[in-house]
Amino acid sequence: MSSLYSTVPSGDAAVKAASTLPIIDIAPWIDGHDHKGRLSAAAAIHAACLEFGFFYLDVTSFVSPEEPEELSRLAREFFALPQEEKDKISLNNQDHARGYQRLRENVTMGLADNHEAIDFYRPVENPDKGKVLWGENQWPNIPEFLDKYEAWIDRMKALGLIVMHAMAMGLGMTDAEWEDLKAQVDDSFWVLRILGYPPLPNDDQGFSCGAHKDYGCLTFLWADRTRGALQVFLPQQFLAVENPGSVIRQEGIEEGIWITVDPIPGCIVCNIGEMWEVWSNGLYKSTLHRVIHRGSNYRVSIPFFFEPNFDAEVAPLEAARRIQRDLHLVTESHHTHKQVLEKIYEPVVYGDFLREKVNNNFVTGGGKYN
Ligand SMILES: N=C(N)NCCCC[C@H](N)C(=O)O
Numbered sequence: 476m477s478s479l480y481s482t483v484p485s486g487d488a489a490v491k492a493a494s495t496l497p498i499i500d501i502a503p504w505i506d507g508h509d510h511k512g513r514l515s516a517a518a519a520i521h522a523a524c525l526e527f528g529f530f531y532l533d534v535t536s537f538v539s540p541e542e543p544e545e546l547s548r549l550a551r552e553f554f555a556l557p558q559e560e561k562d563k564i565s566l567n568n569q570d571h572a573r574g575y576q577r578l579r580e581n582v583t584m585g586l587a588d589n590h591e592a593i594d595f596y597r598p599v600e601n602p603d604k605g606k607v608l609w610g611e612n613q614w615p616n617i618p619e620f621l622d623k624y625e626a627w628i629d630r631m632k633a634l635g636l637i638v639m640h641a642m643a644m645g646l647g648m649t650d651a652e653w654e655d656l657k658a659q660v661d662d663s664f665w666v667l668r669i670l671g672y673p674p675l676p677n678d679d680q681g682f683s684c685g686a687h688k689d690y691g692c693l694t695f696l697w698a699d700r701t702r703g704a705l706q707v708f709l710p711q712q713f714l715a716v717e718n719p720g721s722v723i724r725q726e727g728i729e730e731g732i733w734i735t736v737d738p739i740p741g742c743i744v745c746n747i748g749e750m751w752e753v754w755s756n757g758l759y760k761s762t763l764h765r766v767i768h769r770g771s772n773y774r775v776s777i778p779f780f781f782e783p784n785f786d787a788e789v790a791p792l793e794a795a796r797r798i799q800r801d802l803h804l805v806t807e808s809h810h811t812h813k814q815v816l817e818k819i820y821e822p823v824v825y826g827d828f829l830r831e832k833v834n835n836n837f838v839t840g841g842g843k844y845n
Protein backbone atom coordinates (compact mmCIF):
# COMPACT_ATOMS: atom_id res chain seq x y z
CA MET A 476 0.00 0.00 0.00
CA SER A 477 1.35 3.42 -0.84
CA SER A 478 1.58 5.69 2.15
CA LEU A 479 1.10 9.41 2.35
CA TYR A 480 4.59 9.97 3.47
CA SER A 481 6.42 7.84 0.96
CA THR A 482 4.84 8.59 -2.43
CA VAL A 483 7.06 10.66 -4.72
CA PRO A 484 6.10 12.88 -7.63
CA SER A 485 6.51 11.12 -10.95
CA GLY A 486 5.00 10.75 -14.40
CA ASP A 487 2.45 12.69 -16.43
CA ALA A 488 -0.06 13.15 -13.65
CA ALA A 489 2.47 15.07 -11.57
CA VAL A 490 3.31 17.37 -14.48
CA LYS A 491 -0.34 18.05 -15.28
CA ALA A 492 -1.18 18.80 -11.66
CA ALA A 493 1.77 21.12 -11.18
CA SER A 494 0.89 23.19 -14.22
CA THR A 495 -2.66 23.47 -12.90
CA LEU A 496 -1.74 25.33 -9.72
CA PRO A 497 -3.29 28.72 -10.45
CA ILE A 498 -1.55 32.10 -10.45
CA ILE A 499 -3.82 34.74 -8.96
CA ASP A 500 -3.01 38.42 -9.39
CA ILE A 501 -3.88 40.52 -6.35
CA ALA A 502 -3.62 43.82 -8.32
CA PRO A 503 -7.40 44.45 -8.32
CA TRP A 504 -7.24 44.40 -4.52
CA ILE A 505 -4.43 46.93 -4.38
CA ASP A 506 -5.54 49.68 -6.70
CA GLY A 507 -8.84 51.47 -6.80
CA HIS A 508 -12.29 50.11 -7.37
CA ASP A 509 -12.05 47.29 -9.85
CA HIS A 510 -15.03 45.40 -8.43
CA LYS A 511 -15.19 42.88 -11.27
CA GLY A 512 -11.49 42.19 -11.00
CA ARG A 513 -11.85 41.64 -7.26
CA LEU A 514 -14.74 39.26 -7.74
CA SER A 515 -12.85 37.16 -10.23
CA ALA A 516 -9.71 37.01 -8.03
CA ALA A 517 -11.96 36.00 -5.11
CA ALA A 518 -13.59 33.27 -7.22
CA ALA A 519 -10.17 32.01 -8.31
CA ILE A 520 -8.97 31.80 -4.69
CA HIS A 521 -12.15 29.93 -3.73
CA ALA A 522 -11.61 27.39 -6.52
CA ALA A 523 -7.94 26.98 -5.59
CA CYS A 524 -8.82 26.39 -1.93
CA LEU A 525 -11.38 23.74 -2.86
CA GLU A 526 -9.00 21.90 -5.11
CA PHE A 527 -5.46 22.43 -3.84
CA GLY A 528 -5.30 24.51 -0.69
CA PHE A 529 -2.32 26.07 -2.48
CA PHE A 530 -1.91 28.75 -5.15
CA TYR A 531 0.54 31.36 -6.42
CA LEU A 532 -0.15 34.99 -5.63
CA ASP A 533 1.22 37.44 -8.16
CA VAL A 534 2.35 40.27 -5.88
CA THR A 535 4.20 42.43 -8.40
CA SER A 536 1.73 45.25 -7.72
CA PHE A 537 2.49 45.06 -4.00
CA VAL A 538 6.18 44.28 -3.38
CA SER A 539 9.28 45.22 -5.29
CA PRO A 540 11.35 42.21 -6.40
CA GLU A 541 14.48 43.58 -4.66
CA GLU A 542 12.84 43.49 -1.25
CA PRO A 543 12.78 39.72 -0.67
CA GLU A 544 16.17 39.37 -2.40
CA GLU A 545 17.59 41.67 0.25
CA LEU A 546 15.94 39.65 3.04
CA SER A 547 17.45 36.50 1.63
CA ARG A 548 20.91 38.12 1.52
CA LEU A 549 20.57 39.09 5.20
CA ALA A 550 19.42 35.57 6.09
CA ARG A 551 22.45 34.04 4.34
CA GLU A 552 24.72 36.42 6.21
CA PHE A 553 23.29 35.15 9.49
CA PHE A 554 23.37 31.45 8.63
CA ALA A 555 27.02 31.80 7.51
CA LEU A 556 28.07 32.87 11.03
CA PRO A 557 29.93 30.42 13.32
CA GLN A 558 27.63 28.10 15.28
CA GLU A 559 28.37 29.77 18.63
CA GLU A 560 27.38 33.17 17.22
CA LYS A 561 24.06 31.80 15.99
CA ASP A 562 23.43 30.05 19.31
CA LYS A 563 23.55 33.44 21.05
CA ILE A 564 19.96 33.95 19.91
CA SER A 565 18.86 30.34 20.53
CA LEU A 566 15.19 29.82 21.29
CA ASN A 567 16.33 28.01 24.42
CA ASN A 568 17.54 31.34 25.89
CA GLN A 569 14.01 32.62 25.63
CA ASP A 570 10.54 31.10 25.52
CA HIS A 571 11.37 27.96 23.53
CA ALA A 572 9.66 29.41 20.48
CA ARG A 573 11.29 32.74 19.57
CA GLY A 574 14.81 32.55 18.25
CA TYR A 575 17.32 30.40 16.43
CA GLN A 576 17.05 26.63 16.02
CA ARG A 577 20.07 24.57 15.05
CA LEU A 578 20.14 22.14 12.18
CA ARG A 579 17.98 19.11 13.11
CA GLU A 580 16.58 20.77 16.22
CA ASN A 581 13.13 21.01 14.62
CA VAL A 582 11.14 17.80 14.61
CA THR A 583 8.26 16.80 12.36
CA MET A 584 6.39 13.55 12.94
CA GLY A 585 9.14 12.34 15.22
CA LEU A 586 11.94 12.89 12.69
CA ALA A 587 14.59 15.62 12.86
CA ASP A 588 14.32 18.14 10.02
CA ASN A 589 17.42 18.96 7.99
CA HIS A 590 17.15 22.73 8.34
CA GLU A 591 18.08 25.58 10.66
CA ALA A 592 15.78 28.54 11.27
CA ILE A 593 14.88 31.68 13.20
CA ASP A 594 11.31 32.30 14.37
CA PHE A 595 9.78 35.65 15.24
CA TYR A 596 6.27 36.10 16.58
CA ARG A 597 3.98 39.03 17.19
CA PRO A 598 5.40 40.81 20.25
CA VAL A 599 3.37 40.53 23.47
CA GLU A 600 2.72 43.21 26.07
CA ASN A 601 4.13 41.54 29.20
CA PRO A 602 6.87 39.20 28.02
CA ASP A 603 7.69 36.24 30.25
CA LYS A 604 10.34 33.91 28.95
CA GLY A 605 9.26 31.17 31.34
CA LYS A 606 6.02 30.85 29.42
CA VAL A 607 6.13 29.15 26.04
CA LEU A 608 5.60 31.66 23.16
CA TRP A 609 5.49 34.60 25.58
CA GLY A 610 9.08 35.83 25.47
CA GLU A 611 10.77 38.41 23.29
CA ASN A 612 11.98 38.19 19.72
CA GLN A 613 15.74 37.82 19.31
CA TRP A 614 17.18 39.67 16.32
CA PRO A 615 20.55 38.95 14.74
CA ASN A 616 23.09 41.67 15.28
CA ILE A 617 23.44 42.45 11.57
CA PRO A 618 23.03 45.99 10.19
CA GLU A 619 19.59 46.61 8.67
CA PHE A 620 18.29 43.16 9.59
CA LEU A 621 15.60 44.41 11.96
CA ASP A 622 14.43 47.31 9.78
CA LYS A 623 14.19 45.33 6.57
CA TYR A 624 12.35 42.44 8.20
CA GLU A 625 9.98 44.70 10.08
CA ALA A 626 9.03 46.40 6.82
CA TRP A 627 8.33 42.96 5.30
CA ILE A 628 6.23 41.92 8.32
CA ASP A 629 4.09 45.07 7.96
CA ARG A 630 3.55 44.38 4.30
CA MET A 631 2.66 40.74 4.83
CA LYS A 632 0.19 41.67 7.58
CA ALA A 633 -1.54 44.01 5.14
CA LEU A 634 -1.54 41.26 2.50
CA GLY A 635 -3.11 38.91 5.05
CA LEU A 636 -6.12 41.17 5.50
CA ILE A 637 -6.45 41.61 1.75
CA VAL A 638 -6.45 37.87 1.06
CA MET A 639 -8.82 37.21 3.97
CA HIS A 640 -11.24 39.78 2.54
CA ALA A 641 -10.98 38.18 -0.89
CA MET A 642 -11.67 34.78 0.65
CA ALA A 643 -14.72 36.12 2.47
CA MET A 644 -16.00 37.37 -0.86
CA GLY A 645 -15.17 34.02 -2.49
CA LEU A 646 -17.31 32.28 0.13
CA GLY A 647 -20.18 34.66 -0.57
CA MET A 648 -20.06 36.23 2.88
CA THR A 649 -22.17 39.30 3.62
CA ASP A 650 -20.43 42.49 4.74
CA ALA A 651 -21.55 41.82 8.32
CA GLU A 652 -20.17 38.28 8.19
CA TRP A 653 -16.85 39.61 6.90
CA GLU A 654 -16.69 42.11 9.78
CA ASP A 655 -17.10 39.21 12.24
CA LEU A 656 -14.37 37.20 10.56
CA LYS A 657 -12.09 40.23 10.35
CA ALA A 658 -12.43 40.73 14.12
CA GLN A 659 -10.76 37.32 14.55
CA VAL A 660 -7.66 38.24 12.51
CA ASP A 661 -7.24 41.99 12.95
CA ASP A 662 -4.56 41.52 15.63
CA SER A 663 -2.90 38.54 13.99
CA PHE A 664 -0.57 36.42 16.12
CA TRP A 665 1.72 36.24 13.08
CA VAL A 666 4.93 34.25 12.73
CA LEU A 667 7.89 35.04 10.53
CA ARG A 668 10.20 32.12 9.89
CA ILE A 669 13.58 32.31 8.18
CA LEU A 670 14.75 28.92 7.00
CA GLY A 671 18.16 27.73 5.85
CA TYR A 672 18.46 24.36 4.12
CA PRO A 673 21.83 22.77 3.47
CA PRO A 674 21.47 19.97 0.91
CA LEU A 675 20.13 16.70 2.26
CA PRO A 676 22.82 14.04 1.76
CA ASN A 677 21.87 11.56 -0.97
CA ASP A 678 22.10 8.63 1.41
CA ASP A 679 19.81 10.35 3.93
CA GLN A 680 16.25 9.06 3.78
CA GLY A 681 14.98 11.89 5.96
CA PHE A 682 13.45 15.23 5.04
CA SER A 683 14.56 18.83 4.86
CA CYS A 684 11.16 19.50 6.42
CA GLY A 685 8.79 16.61 7.05
CA ALA A 686 5.17 16.47 5.85
CA HIS A 687 2.93 18.83 7.78
CA LYS A 688 -0.02 21.17 7.56
CA ASP A 689 0.43 24.79 8.53
CA TYR A 690 -1.31 25.68 11.76
CA GLY A 691 -3.23 28.84 11.21
CA CYS A 692 -4.75 30.88 8.54
CA LEU A 693 -2.61 31.89 5.53
CA THR A 694 1.03 31.20 4.68
CA PHE A 695 2.89 33.54 2.33
CA LEU A 696 6.07 31.84 1.23
CA TRP A 697 8.94 33.56 -0.49
CA ALA A 698 11.67 31.13 -1.52
CA ASP A 699 14.91 31.49 -3.44
CA ARG A 700 15.26 30.08 -6.96
CA THR A 701 16.05 26.52 -5.91
CA ARG A 702 13.83 24.13 -7.84
CA GLY A 703 12.41 20.79 -6.81
CA ALA A 704 12.47 21.42 -3.06
CA LEU A 705 8.91 22.17 -1.94
CA GLN A 706 6.38 19.40 -2.53
CA VAL A 707 2.63 19.50 -2.05
CA PHE A 708 0.35 16.50 -1.60
CA LEU A 709 -2.55 16.19 -4.01
CA PRO A 710 -5.23 13.61 -3.23
CA GLN A 711 -5.83 11.21 -6.12
CA GLN A 712 -9.51 12.02 -6.29
CA PHE A 713 -8.73 15.54 -7.51
CA LEU A 714 -6.40 14.69 -10.36
CA ALA A 715 -8.93 14.30 -13.15
CA VAL A 716 -11.66 16.57 -11.90
CA GLU A 717 -13.12 19.20 -14.23
CA ASN A 718 -15.13 21.03 -11.62
CA PRO A 719 -13.65 20.83 -8.13
CA GLY A 720 -16.75 22.47 -6.65
CA SER A 721 -18.68 19.26 -7.31
CA VAL A 722 -16.35 17.09 -5.23
CA ILE A 723 -16.24 16.80 -1.49
CA ARG A 724 -12.90 15.69 -0.17
CA GLN A 725 -13.11 12.50 1.81
CA GLU A 726 -11.54 11.93 5.17
CA GLY A 727 -8.65 9.55 5.55
CA ILE A 728 -7.84 9.21 1.86
CA GLU A 729 -4.19 8.31 1.57
CA GLU A 730 -3.88 7.89 -2.20
CA GLY A 731 -2.39 10.73 -4.13
CA ILE A 732 0.81 12.23 -5.44
CA TRP A 733 3.38 14.76 -4.35
CA ILE A 734 3.75 17.62 -6.82
CA THR A 735 6.71 19.98 -6.93
CA VAL A 736 5.92 23.65 -6.39
CA ASP A 737 8.78 25.71 -7.80
CA PRO A 738 9.18 29.45 -7.33
CA ILE A 739 7.81 31.81 -9.99
CA PRO A 740 9.37 35.30 -10.22
CA GLY A 741 7.01 38.00 -8.92
CA CYS A 742 4.89 35.45 -7.08
CA ILE A 743 4.72 34.09 -3.58
CA VAL A 744 3.23 30.71 -2.76
CA CYS A 745 0.12 30.92 -0.62
CA ASN A 746 -1.51 28.08 1.28
CA ILE A 747 -4.16 27.74 3.94
CA GLY A 748 -3.60 26.42 7.44
CA GLU A 749 -5.72 24.30 9.74
CA MET A 750 -7.83 27.19 11.04
CA TRP A 751 -9.26 27.59 7.55
CA GLU A 752 -10.22 23.94 7.65
CA VAL A 753 -12.31 24.71 10.74
CA TRP A 754 -13.80 27.99 9.44
CA SER A 755 -14.80 26.28 6.20
CA ASN A 756 -16.03 23.17 8.07
CA GLY A 757 -13.74 21.03 5.92
CA LEU A 758 -14.85 22.51 2.60
CA TYR A 759 -11.26 23.73 2.27
CA LYS A 760 -8.58 21.30 3.38
CA SER A 761 -5.26 22.47 4.64
CA THR A 762 -2.81 20.60 2.42
CA LEU A 763 0.16 18.51 3.50
CA HIS A 764 3.49 19.71 2.21
CA ARG A 765 7.16 18.92 2.79
CA VAL A 766 10.64 19.93 1.64
CA ILE A 767 13.24 17.60 0.17
CA HIS A 768 16.26 19.60 -0.90
CA ARG A 769 19.11 17.64 -2.45
CA GLY A 770 21.61 19.13 -4.88
CA SER A 771 24.46 21.42 -3.97
CA ASN A 772 23.25 24.88 -2.97
CA TYR A 773 22.17 26.26 0.39
CA ARG A 774 18.45 27.05 0.06
CA VAL A 775 16.75 29.94 1.86
CA SER A 776 13.01 30.35 2.25
CA ILE A 777 11.02 32.92 4.23
CA PRO A 778 7.44 31.96 5.11
CA PHE A 779 5.19 34.49 6.80
CA PHE A 780 2.28 32.95 8.67
CA PHE A 781 -0.71 35.27 8.86
CA GLU A 782 -2.63 33.77 11.77
CA PRO A 783 -5.78 34.47 13.75
CA ASN A 784 -5.63 36.60 16.90
CA PHE A 785 -4.23 34.62 19.84
CA ASP A 786 -7.62 34.53 21.58
CA ALA A 787 -9.71 33.98 18.46
CA GLU A 788 -12.38 31.31 18.81
CA VAL A 789 -12.37 29.69 15.42
CA ALA A 790 -15.61 27.92 14.49
CA PRO A 791 -17.33 26.90 11.22
CA LEU A 792 -18.65 29.89 9.28
CA GLU A 793 -22.27 30.04 8.25
CA ALA A 794 -21.21 30.96 4.69
CA ALA A 795 -19.31 27.67 4.37
CA ARG A 796 -22.30 25.73 5.68
CA ARG A 797 -24.51 27.38 3.04
CA ILE A 798 -22.16 26.20 0.30
CA GLN A 799 -22.01 22.71 1.76
CA ARG A 800 -25.79 22.48 1.80
CA ASP A 801 -25.97 23.68 -1.83
CA LEU A 802 -23.30 21.20 -2.87
CA HIS A 803 -25.28 18.48 -1.24
CA LEU A 804 -28.29 19.36 -3.40
CA VAL A 805 -26.36 19.24 -6.67
CA THR A 806 -24.22 16.18 -6.02
CA GLU A 807 -25.38 12.62 -5.95
CA SER A 808 -26.39 12.03 -2.40
CA HIS A 809 -24.43 8.97 -1.46
CA HIS A 810 -23.32 7.93 1.96
CA THR A 811 -19.99 9.78 2.13
CA HIS A 812 -21.54 13.11 1.18
CA LYS A 813 -24.13 12.72 3.91
CA GLN A 814 -21.38 12.09 6.42
CA VAL A 815 -19.46 15.16 5.32
CA LEU A 816 -22.58 17.27 5.52
CA GLU A 817 -23.37 16.16 9.01
CA LYS A 818 -19.88 16.57 10.35
CA ILE A 819 -19.43 19.87 12.16
CA TYR A 820 -15.89 20.81 13.14
CA GLU A 821 -15.24 21.55 16.80
CA PRO A 822 -14.39 25.19 17.58
CA VAL A 823 -10.74 25.86 18.50
CA VAL A 824 -9.06 28.69 20.38
CA TYR A 825 -6.11 29.47 18.12
CA GLY A 826 -3.59 30.25 20.89
CA ASP A 827 -4.26 26.91 22.64
CA PHE A 828 -3.84 25.02 19.39
CA LEU A 829 -0.59 26.83 18.60
CA ARG A 830 0.91 26.22 22.07
CA GLU A 831 0.25 22.51 21.73
CA LYS A 832 1.98 22.45 18.33
CA VAL A 833 5.02 24.42 19.46
CA ASN A 834 5.43 22.20 22.52
CA ASN A 835 5.99 19.23 20.24
CA ASN A 836 8.22 20.90 17.69
CA PHE A 837 11.72 20.80 19.12
CA VAL A 838 14.24 18.28 20.33
CA THR A 839 15.07 20.57 23.21
CA GLY A 840 12.67 22.22 25.60
CA GLY A 841 9.54 20.78 24.05
CA GLY A 842 6.76 20.12 26.52
CA LYS A 843 8.72 21.43 29.51
CA TYR A 844 7.13 24.85 29.66
CA ASN A 845 3.50 25.80 29.78
N1 LIG B 1 4.29 27.78 11.98
C1 LIG B 1 4.37 26.78 11.12
N2 LIG B 1 3.36 26.47 10.36
N3 LIG B 1 5.49 26.10 11.03
C2 LIG B 1 5.55 24.95 10.25
C3 LIG B 1 6.57 24.02 10.78
C4 LIG B 1 6.17 22.64 10.41
C5 LIG B 1 7.05 21.63 10.94
C6 LIG B 1 6.88 21.43 12.42
N4 LIG B 1 8.02 20.75 12.91
C7 LIG B 1 5.64 20.58 12.73
O1 LIG B 1 5.79 19.39 13.02
O2 LIG B 1 4.53 21.09 12.73
Ligand SMILES: O=C(O)CCC(=O)C(=O)O
Nearest residue numbers: 668670698705766776778
Ligand atom coordinates in the same frame (compact mmCIF):
# COMPACT_ATOMS: atom_id res chain seq x y z
O1 LIG C 1 10.69 26.02 2.86
C1 LIG C 1 9.61 25.81 2.32
O2 LIG C 1 9.46 25.86 1.10
C2 LIG C 1 8.38 25.47 3.15
C3 LIG C 1 8.52 25.65 4.63
C4 LIG C 1 7.29 25.27 5.37
O3 LIG C 1 6.44 24.58 4.88
C5 LIG C 1 7.04 25.77 6.76
O4 LIG C 1 7.98 26.31 7.38
O5 LIG C 1 5.92 25.65 7.26
Ligand SMILES: [Fe+2]
Nearest residue numbers: 687688689764
Ligand atom coordinates in the same frame (compact mmCIF):
# COMPACT_ATOMS: atom_id res chain seq x y z
FE1 LIG D 1 4.60 24.66 6.04
